[in-house]
Amino acid sequence: MKTIGLIGGTTWLSTIDYYRIINQLVNERLGGMHAAKLILHSVDYGEIVPLTKAGKWDEIAQIIGDAARKAEQAGASCILLCANTMHVIASEIQAQIAIPVIHIADVSAAAIRAQQVKHVLLLGTRYTMNAAFYPELLGKNGIKLTIPDAADQEYINNSIYEEMGRGLFLPETKAGYLSIIDKYTAQGIDGVIMGCTEIPLLLSADDSHLPLFDTTRIHATAAVDYVLNS
Numbered sequence: 001m002k003t004i005g006l007i008g009g010t011t012w013l014s015t016i017d018y019y020r021i022i023n024q025l026v027n028e029r030l031g032g033m034h035a036a037k038l039i040l041h042s043v044d045y046g047e048i049v050p051l052t053k054a055g056k057w058d059e060i061a062q063i064i065g066d067a068a069r070k071a072e073q074a075g076a077s078c079i080l081l082c083a084n085t086m087h088v089i090a091s092e093i094q095a096q097i098a099i100p101v102i103h104i105a106d107v108s109a110a111a112i113r114a115q116q117v118k119h120v121l122l123l124g125t126r127y128t129m130n131a132a133f134y135p136e137l138l139g140k141n142g143i144k145l146t147i148p149d150a151a152d153q154e155y156i157n158n159s160i161y162e163e164m165g166r167g168l169f170l171p172e173t174k175a176g177y178l179s180i181i182d183k184y185t186a187q188g189i190d191g192v193i194m195g196c197t198e199i200p201l202l203l204s205a206d207d208s209h210l211p212l213f214d215t216t217r218i219h220a221t222a223a224v225d226y227v228l229n230s
Contacts, residue, residue: 002077002230004076004226005038007064007067007080008082010083010085011198015082018197021220022220023035029228036224039074051063052127057088061092065097077226078101078227079099080102081104082219083197084105087104103137108213112141112143115211117211119191120146120189121184123177124194125157129147130147159177160198164196164201165198169202174202177202177203178203178208191210192212195215197215200216200217
């Protein structure tokens with residue numbers, strides 16, 4: 001079994017889910033007492049957030065790139081950036097290491113295509129919703145993408161940074177997300193990307209009549225596939 005490198009802490013709440021899901025999947029597939037070989041470098045999110053809000057992506061790439069290089073040197077065979085927003089700099093991180101960065105939008109697009117969903121709504125931070133990587137990778141898979149309007153983006157972004165990133169998962173916020181999903185269902189979406197790794201801590205598959213694509217689980221599963229099959 002190869003070793004997975006996790007760059008987490010963005011936030012630690014969803015990083016816990018990465019660790020749990022990966023180990024559960026490895027144990028399901030190998031049985032017995034088997035668990036995943038993992039190297040976790042968890043950054044200080046308190047340093048990342050102000051840089052994100054200031055648009056200082058070069059400085060973020062230095063922090064995340066340093067973590068990725070250290071994970072590679074320690075024996076990781078692939079890297080997971082445990083946050084959708086950090087994929088704004090995925091190409092910069094990939095350029096700094098020889099092992100693959102498994103891209104969250106790439107594997108999510110494949111999962112959406114496999115379910116024959118054609119038109120998805122993207123929920124995530126403002127930076128993820130307005131970045132190029134989801135439109136590009138979904139478009140290559142023939143999947144139409146809808147981005148929430150400015151008011152909905154503000155609501156979603158605020159809930160992620162002011163609530164979920166602080167460990168607050170409120171019933172009224174869940175209701176707000178479901179209302180947004182209903183709004184865009186009327187515009188023809190037939191699936192929803194939970195494009196922030198904290199959102200699956202707020203919503204579950206049973207909460208919506210549409211498929212909710214859990215990017216944390218999809219990403220973690222892709223890593224397990226890689227280390228067990230390559």
